[in-house]
Amino acid sequence: MSLRPAPYDTLIDAETWAFVDASAAHYGEDAAALDVAGQRRLYDGLCRAFDAGRPSGVAVEDSAIAGPAGPIPLRSYMRSSAEPLGIVLYYHGGGYVLGGLDSHDSICAEICATTGYTVISVDYRLAPEHRHPAQFEDALAAFRAIAGASSLPLVLAGDSAGGNLAAAVSWATRTDLLKPAGQVLIYPALGADLTRGTFVTHANAPMLTTADMRLYDELRAGGTPPTGDPSFTPLAADTYAGLPPTLVFTAECDPLSGDGPVYCARITEAGGQARCIEEKGLVHGYLRARHSVARARDSFGRIVDGIAALGRGNWPG
Template sequence: MTQRPSPYDRLLDAEIWAFVDRSRALYPDEATGFDPAGQRRIYDDLCQAFDAGRPEGVAVADSKIQGPSGCIPLRHYMPEAGTPHAMVLYLHGGGFVVGGLDSHDSICAELCQRTGFAVTAVDYRLAPEHVHPAQFEDALAAFLHVAGNDAIPVILCGDSAGGNLAATVAWATRNAAHRAKGQVLIYPALGNDVSTGTFVTHADAPMLSTADMVYYDEIRASGAPPTNDPAFTPLAAKDFRDMPPTVVFTAECDPLAGDGEPYCERIRDAGGKAICIEGHGLVHGYLRARHSSAKARESFSAMVKAISALGSDDWRY
């Protein structure tokens, strides 16, 4: 049996431990030591193992748009019944190194089916082959494309690295002609000091460690990460005025847990609407546990409600 270090032996319930154990068997803790191709191969296997399949009532089509350095693949999810009155632009997690359209396919399909909104997923360029600002540029290009070509409002959404990208795009377009209607960030990496807070108290949390975060930042930056670049680190921004309504979901047992509330505070201090919702007893990556854990299922339902509310101009927090 996998060793269960304190305090997680009492913070995590049996369903989350089963998720952690299965995930570790497929994607071991030392995976960041593999080369990028090896990381991507086992990450894809992990995602496939937890894939729930697309629900009925969702039509899917792929396309490409021209980005700043070549084509950017997109995947579009449309409800087969009804006309969506909002769109979700989804940016996948994976530390900017792994993941793509297939890794988060069922998540995007379920968001489409449960909200009734259109969903567009972005296959942005990955590090280390493409370093910052490549990921930000692709995310921004995809947002400007969908926001400029659809008459319906756009909600930015992403998990982990994708939450970082959603936040950077929301900031970059906050005063643009086409701005996000809202953003829902799922255990996002927003740039808090890794020597303090939850990066210390949860440095060796299951599913993601502080050392992993340092690795991902350095590989994305191809060296020392920039300290004052809001396109890399959302919390580095000086001006948070005019940010869209924001809902951040964090996991209690995650080094990134402490990123959410300071980010929301900055938005609220600038006159905006923002709330951070912590998932007690949850770990990084728990979206994949939404069909096997009651706590993860409840949090995913709260995300669906948040997206639905933002797309309907309904701030209910």
């Protein structure tokens, strides 16, 4: 085993280090020099390597809805043996640059199988070909189309960049008649100051660095990120009143881990329900480790339980 840098030598257990090492093995020394297409090939290969396959009894259907700049592809997951109990609208991670319907396929299928909810994954436009607000516009259009076509409770969920989009959609719809029943954000990028807090203490964390986040933000913005724009930076909002019940799951060893507590505190101060759960010893992207790392498996169980509870109108806090 290679020498582990402090404090991660004690925070991260052997199972999680094995996941980190297996992930790193998909990236060669020249990975940072690759163009966006090359980065996508590597990321897609990484996701395939950790794909667990769909559970039995889950039917899948690809479709599309009209979006502001053309069709938005969707993938729906349904339990074939029972009527759905609710809907989960899922926004995938990948820094707004990577990922798609295949990258989070088994994750969405497992959420469906466990909750009994229909899970709909959104293939929003990616940067840098499509700059902000393209990702937000697609995320919002998908919510409005799906929520408007069903009377079932709808929970927003997403990881990393997808958590950002879910939070932005919750903010944009906070005064609408059609609102999500809740939101579950998994190690979300909510837009805290990159020069402070955990962006300093975990600047060089395994799996995601502060420099990575700065690059993703710049690619999404097409330059300097905007200020005061909650559709880009949910923590830039001037009010948190009206946001749905919120669960945030953060990884302890992640520069983004400081975003969740701040976001949840602002929601509760505005009279809402919000809870942040920090998952000890875990790293960014740990959903891919849910079948190989006990800590990640336990966290995924809590995430799925939280989604199910919010869809039933129960507060799991």
